[in-house]
Amino acid sequence: MPEWTLLNDEQVMDFIIRGYHVVATSLPAEFHNAIDAKLTAMNENPGNEILDVLPELHQVYADPNVRGALVSLLGPDVQMHEHRHWHMIPAGRSSQGWHQDGLNERHHHVRVVLAMYYPQDVTAEMGPTVIVPGTHFRNCPTERMATYANIRGQVALTVKAGTVAITHYDLWHAGTRNRSTRPRHMLKFLFSRGADPEAPSWNHDPGAAFELAARKLTFERSVSNGQSDYYKEQELRREMWEHMLGKAPRRRLTPSHSTKNIASAKRTAPQAS
Numbered sequence: 001m002p003e004w005t006l007l008n009d010e011q012v013m014d015f016i017i018r019g020y021h022v023v024a025t026s027l028p029a030e031f032h033n034a035i036d037a038k039l040t041a042m043n044e045n046p047g048n049e050i051l052d053v054l055p056e057l058h059q060v061y062a063d064p065n066v067r068g069a070l071v072s073l074l075g076p077d078v079q080m081h082e083h084r085h086w087h088m089i090p091a092g093r094s095s096q097g098w099h100q101d102g103l104n105e106r107h108h109h110v111r112v113v114l115a116m117y118y119p120q121d122v123t124a125e126m127g128p129t130v131i132v133p134g135t136h137f138r139n140c141p142t143e144r145m146a147t148y149a150n151i152r153g154q155v156a157l158t159v160k161a162g163t164v165a166i167t168h169y170d171l172w173h174a175g176t177r178n179r180s181t182r183p184r185h186m187l188k189f190l191f192s193r194g195a196d197p198e199a200p201s202w203n204h205d206p207g208a209a210f211e212l213a214a215r216k217l218t219f220e221r222s223v224s225n226g227q228s229d230y231y232k233e234q235e236l237r238r239e240m241w242e243h244m245l246g247k248a249p250r251r252r253l254t255p256s257h258s259t260k261n262i263a264s265a266k267r268t269a270p271q272a273s
């Protein structure tokens with residue numbers, strides 16, 4: 001048996017609802033301090049080669065808490081993507097625009113996640129990554145999204161050194177202004193699913209999960225959004241959950257109100273002459 005710390009049903013559902021999950025690694029403070037110091041001393045960004053420059057980063061993604069969460073969300077065949085990036089926000093740099101890293105593919109599954117590792121404590125002044133829960137279900141052109149400022153319900157990832165924030169690839173996010181006097185470091189790695197799920201890959205309790213899903217996936221709000229958005233999310237959450245359980249793709253139901261509209265349109269349509 002792997003000694004990874006797998007998620008439970010509630011944590012998986014929370015990820016489905018919000019589009020993110022925050023993990024604390026079990027590595028000691030000295031480990032993170034050393035990475036922080038090495039990054040601060042680096043004057044060139046090695047891009048995808050960051051793992052060659054700092055091979056100890058492998059330990060972050062092999063950490064039982066991180067690995068356990070990745071396996072839970074992406075299955076036992078989870079794969080590290082070849083793209084990775086060190087995101088440094090120097091002191092004084094202003095905010096980035098809202099954006100989605102994902103490619104806006106039309107599915108509502110967990111197929112790719114970002115795993116953002118912060119080797120230092122990130123305070124509100126230091127340019128935390130900000131995310132909007134639930135937006136992984138919404139595609140939006142980057143140009144339009146970049147005109148938004150603060151969004152109701154946004155969450156600033158102010159975290160302790162050694163935190164890894166796992167987000168759905170389509171979650172809206174941005175780096176923010178660094179008002180402090182020191183650089184903010186974040187290492188972004190991508191992980192993807194190796195195969196479609198055939199069974200749950202987390203600590204799943206079928207009986208309890210059935211009840212929990214009926215309550216959480218139906219009634220819980222990711223942010224205080226409008227009624228119409230909330231109805232849409234209920235369906236999409238179900239689709240994501242059932243895909244993760246390994247169930248056959250569900251046929252999306254035609255909403256009852258549009259069926260009614262079609263029926264009444266037929267009744268009132270003028271007779272053909």
Ligand SMILES: O=C(O)CCC(=O)C(=O)O
Nearest residue numbers: 087128129174175176186
């Ligand atoms: O620096 C950050 O916190 C976010 C960076 C980011 O999302 C990006 O450049 O894609």
Ligand SMILES: [Fe+2]
Nearest residue numbers: 099100101173
């Ligand atoms: Fe991004």
